Amino acid sequence: xxxxxxxxxxxxxxxxxxxxxxxxxxxxxxxxxxxxxxxxxxxxxxxxxxxxxxxxxxxxxxxxxxxxxxxxxxxxxxxxxxxxxxxxxxxxxxxxxxxxxxxxxxxxxxxxxxxxxxxxxxxxxxxxxxxxxxxxxxxxxxxxxxxxxxxxxxxxxxxxxxxxxxxxxxxxxxxxxxxxxxxxxxxxxxxxxxxxxxxxxxxxxxxxxxxxxxxxxxxxxxxxxxxxxxxxxxxxxxxxxxxxxxxxxxxxxxxxxxxxxxxxxxxxxxxxxxxxxxxxxxxxxxxxxxxxxx
Amino acid sequence: xxxxxxxxxxxxxxxxxxxxxxxxxxxxxxxxxxxxxxxxxxxxxxxxxxxxxxxxxxxxxxxxxxxxxxxxxxxxxxxxxxxxxxxxxxxxxxxxxxxxxxxxxxxxxxxxxxxxxxxxxxxxxxxxxxxxxxxxxxxxxxxxxxxxxxxxxxxxxxxxxxxxxxxxxxxxxxxxxxxxxxxxxxxxxxxxxxxxxxxxxxxxxxxxxxxxxxxxxxxxxxxxxxxxxxxxxxxxxxxxxxxxxxxxxxxxxxxxxxxxxxxxxxxxxxxxxxxxxxxxxxxxxxxxxxxxxxxxxxxxxxxxxxxxxxxxxxxxxxxxxxxxxxxxxxxxxxxxxxxxxxxxxxxxxxxxxxxxxxxxxxxxxxxxxxxxxxxxxxxxxxxxxxxxxxxxxxxxxxxxxxxxxxxxxxxxxxxxxxxxxxxxxxxxxxxxxxxxxxxxxxxxxxxxxxxxxxxxxxxxxxxxxxxxxxxxxxxxxxxxxx
Numbered sequence: 001x002x003x004x005x006x007x008x009x010x011x012x013x014x015x016x017x018x019x020x021x022x023x024x025x026x027x028x029x030x031x032x033x034x035x036x037x038x039x040x041x042x043x044x045x046x047x048x049x050x051x052x053x054x055x056x057x058x059x060x061x062x063x064x065x066x067x068x069x070x071x072x073x074x075x076x077x078x079x080x081x082x083x084x085x086x087x088x089x090x091x092x093x094x095x096x097x098x099x100x101x102x103x104x105x106x107x108x109x110x111x112x113x114x115x116x117x118x119x120x121x122x123x124x125x126x127x128x129x130x131x132x133x134x135x136x137x138x139x140x141x142x143x144x145x146x147x148x149x150x151x152x153x154x155x156x157x158x159x160x161x162x163x164x165x166x167x168x169x170x171x172x173x174x175x176x177x178x179x180x181x182x183x184x185x186x187x188x189x190x191x192x193x194x195x196x197x198x199x200x201x202x203x204x205x206x207x208x209x210x211x212x213x214x215x216x217x218x219x220x221x222x223x224x225x226x227x228x229x230x231x232x233x234x235x236x237x238x239x240x241x242x243x244x245x246x247x248x249x250x251x252x253x254x255x256x257x258x259x260x261x262x263x264x265x266x267x268x269x270x271x272x273x274x275x276x277x278x279x280x281x282x283x284x285x286x287x288x289x290x291x292x293x294x
Numbered sequence: 295x296x297x298x299x300x301x302x303x304x305x306x307x308x309x310x311x312x313x314x315x316x317x318x319x320x321x322x323x324x325x326x327x328x329x330x331x332x333x334x335x336x337x338x339x340x341x342x343x344x345x346x347x348x349x350x351x352x353x354x355x356x357x358x359x360x361x362x363x364x365x366x367x368x369x370x371x372x373x374x375x376x377x378x379x380x381x382x383x384x385x386x387x388x389x390x391x392x393x394x395x396x397x398x399x400x401x402x403x404x405x406x407x408x409x410x411x412x413x414x415x416x417x418x419x420x421x422x423x424x425x426x427x428x429x430x431x432x433x434x435x436x437x438x439x440x441x442x443x444x445x446x447x448x449x450x451x452x453x454x455x456x457x458x459x460x461x462x463x464x465x466x467x468x469x470x471x472x473x474x475x476x477x478x479x480x481x482x483x484x485x486x487x488x489x490x491x492x493x494x495x496x497x498x499x500x501x502x503x504x505x506x507x508x509x510x511x512x513x514x515x516x517x518x519x520x521x522x523x524x525x526x527x528x529x530x531x532x533x534x535x536x537x538x539x540x541x542x543x544x545x546x547x548x549x550x551x552x553x554x555x556x557x558x559x560x561x562x563x564x565x566x567x568x569x570x571x572x573x574x575x576x577x578x579x580x581x582x583x584x585x586x587x588x589x590x591x592x593x594x595x596x597x598x599x600x601x602x603x604x605x606x607x608x609x610x611x612x613x614x615x616x617x618x619x620x621x622x623x624x625x626x627x628x629x630x631x632x633x634x635x636x637x638x639x640x641x642x643x644x645x646x647x648x649x650x651x652x653x654x655x656x657x658x659x660x661x662x663x664x665x666x667x668x669x670x671x672x673x674x675x676x677x678x679x680x681x682x683x684x685x686x687x688x689x690x691x692x693x694x695x696x697x698x699x700x701x702x703x704x705x706x707x708x709x710x711x712x713x714x715x716x717x718x719x720x721x722x723x724x725x726x727x728x729x730x731x732x733x734x735x736x737x738x739x740x741x742x743x744x745x746x747x748x749x750x751x752x753x754x755x756x757x758x759x760x761x762x763x764x765x766x767x768x769x770x771x772x773x774x775x776x
Contacts, residue, residue, distance in 0.1 A: 003734065006739065007737030008737075008738070009326065010733045041708075041713040042403055044708075045707075045712075048406055050702075052403075057410065057697045060414035060415075144428060144680055163685065163688070207533070289741040289744045289745065
C-alpha cells in the first residue's frame with residue numbers, strides 16, 4: 001500500500017486497532033488458559049468439534065461396556081462357583097451310590113444312612129441351583145421369581161437369556177439355563193437323586209442311577225467349560241474396553257485440551273505484541289511540528 | 295501604467311486571501327477529529343488583466359493581486375463509493391458474527407452440558423436398565439435421563455428461536471433507522487441543491503450527506519448513484535423484475551421500507567409495494583446480516599434440530615413398541631411433542647411414562663405369557679410377575695442414530711460461524727485499507743495545517759509590509775513639494 005499522506009487520525013486509528021488486536025489475542029489465550037480447552041465453541045475448530053463429539057460418544061460407550069462386563073463377570077462367577085460345588089457334590093453322591101451297589105448285603109440302617117445323605121445332597125443341590133446374583137436366580141433365565149427350581153426340583157425359570165453388551169455388536173450370555181445344566185424336568189439331577197435314594201431304601205437296582213449321575217456330571221462339566229469360555233470372552237472384552245477408554249481419553253485430550261507450554265508461550269508472545277503496540281502508540285502519537293516551532 | 299493606489303488593492307487582496315487561508319487552516323485543525331469531515335483547501339487565483347487581449351485595449355499592468363477562487367473539498371467520489379460498499383459488507387458480516395457468536399456459545403459443545411452428553415447418558419441409563427430391568431431406580435433413571443435429553447434439545451431450540459425473535463425486533467429498528475436516514479438524505483439533497491443555487495458554501499452539507507449516505511449503506515447496503523445535478527440516489531435490489539432495483543431515495547424524495555414477517559418467521563421487506571430481494575447474500579449492511587441469519591442460518595439450524603427431534607422420537611418410540619413393558623403390554627410412546635408446529639421446542643417424555651416408569655418396554659420377550667403379578671395375596675409359587683428380560687432396553691440404547699446427525703449439525707454450524715468470522719476478519723482489513731485511502735486524501739494532518747498556517751502568517755506579514763511600504767512611498771509623494 002502506497003501511503004501518500006499520513007494524518008493524525010490515521011495514526012490514532014491504527015494505534016487503537018493494533019492495541020485492540022493485541023488485547024483480543026490476549027483474551028483468546030486467557031480463555032484457553034482458564035478453561036484448559038482449545039475447543040470452547042464449535043467455531044473454534046469445527047472439524048475438531050466433530051471429532052471430539054464422536055470421541056465423547058465412543059468413550060461413553062466404552063465406559064458402559066466396562067460396567068456391563070463387570071456386571072456380567074458377577075453373574076458368571078456366581079454360575080462358576082455354583083457349578084464347581086455341584087460337581088463335587090454329585091461326585092460324592094456317585095461315591096455313595098457305588099458304595100450302595102458294591103455292598104450287596106448292606107443292612108437296612110446302613111442303606112437308610114446312605115439314602116439320607118443322598119437326600120441331603122439333593123436338598124443342597126437344589127439350593128445351589130437356586131443361587132442368585134443380586135436377587136436374580138442365575139439358572140432361571142429372565143424370570144422375575146426368586147428361584148429357578150421349585151421344591152420338587154421342577155424348572156420354574158422362563159428359559160430367557162440374560163446377555164450383556166460388552167462391545168460394539170458383541171453380546172455375551174452371562175447366565176446358564178437351568179435345564180441345560182441340571183437336565184429337563186423329570187430327567188434331571190434332582191429326580192435322579194430322588195430315584196437313587198428311593199432305590200437305596202427299597203434295595204432295588206441302583207446301576208441306572210449311577211449311570212444317570214455319570215451323565216449328569218459330564219453334562220455339568222461341559223456347562224462349566226462353556227461358562228468358563230464365556231467368562232474369558234467377558235474378561236477380554238472388558239480389557240479391550242479399558243484399553244479403548246485410555247486411548248480415547250488421551251485422543252480426546254489431544255483434540256480438546258490446550259498444551260499448557262504452548263499457550264503460555266502464546267500468551268507471552270501476545271503480551272509482547274500488545275506492549276509493542278502500546279509503545280508504538282506512545283511514540284507516534286506524541287510528536288508534532290508544534291514541538292519544534294519555537 | 296498602473297494607478298497610484300492600485301498597489302494598495304493588490305496588498306489588500308493578499309491580506310484577504312491569507313486571512314481566508316488561515317481561516318481554512320483553522321477550521322481544518324478544529325475538525326481534526328470530526329467524523330466525516332473532509333479537509334478543505336483555500337484555492338488561490340491570480341488576478342490579472344483581460345483574458346482576451348485585443349489590439350487597442352491592452353493591459354499594461356503586472357497583475358492585480360490574488361483572489362480566493364474557492365474553498366476546495368478534498369474528496370474523491372470513487373473512494374467514497376468504495377468506502378460505502380466495503381463498509382456495507384463489513385457491517386453485513388459483523389452483524390452476522392455478533393449474532394452467531396451468541397448461538398455458537400449456547401450450543402455448549404464439546405462439553406458436558408450439551409445434547410451429546412445427554413444422549414450418551416440416556417443410552418447408558420438404558421444399558422443399566424438392561425442389566426437390571428426389575429429395578430424401579432433404573433427405570434426412574436431412564437425417565438429422568440430421557441427428560442434431560444428432551445430438555446437439552448428444547449433449550450437449544452429455544453436459544454435459536456429466542457435469538458431469531460430478538461433479531462426480528464432488531465430488524466424493525468434497523469428498518470426504522472434506514473427510513474430516517476433515507477428521509478435525511480433526501481432533505482440534504484434538497485438543501486444542497488438550494489445552497490448551490492444561491493452560491494452558499496455547502497461544504498458542511500456535503501460532509502453531512504456523505505455521512506448519511508455511509509450510514510445508510512451500513513444499514514441496508516444498496517447502491518448510491520450520483521445524478522447529473524449532483525443529487526444522491528439510492529436503490530436497493532428487488533425480488534426479480536426489471537429494473538432490478540427499487541429506488542429508496544430519488545432526488546429530494548425518500549421512500550420507506552416496510553418490514554413483514556411470514557408465518558414461518560422469515561423476514562421480508564418492500565418499498566412502495568415492490569418486494570425487496572431477500573435471497574441469501576443479496577441484501578447488504580446490517581439489515582442484510584440480520585435477514586440472512588434469521589431466514590437462512592437460524593432457520594436451517596432450527597429445522598435440522600426439528601428433524602433431529604423427529605428422528606429421535608420416532609426411533610425411540612419404534613424401539614419401545616418392539617418390547618414389552620413391566621405390565622406385560624407392548625410398549626407405547628416414550629417421547630412426544632407438545633406442539634406439532636415446534637418439534638424441537640416441545641419434545642418431552644410422555645405424561646404416561648413420566649407417571650409410570652414401568653411403561654418402558656425393557657423386555658424383549660413379547661410372545662411369552664406374563665405370569666400373574668405377585669400382589670400381597672400373590673398365588674404364584676415362584677413369585678411371578680413380569681419377566682426380567684432386558685434385551686429390548688439394550689436394543690433401545692443403540693436405536694438412535696442421532697449422535698451422528700447431531701455431530702454433523704454442530705459441525706456445519708461451527709463451519710458456518712468460522713467462515714463468517716474469517717470473512718469478517720478479511721473484510722475488516724479491506725475496509726480499513728479503503729478507509730485509510732479515504733483518510734489519506736480527506737484527513738487533516740496537523741503538521742500540514744501548521745505549515746499552512748505559518749506560511750499564511752508570513753505571507754500576511756509580507757503583504758502588510760508591502761502596504762506599509764506603499765504608504766511610505768505615498769507619504770514621500772505627497773510631501774514632495776514642501
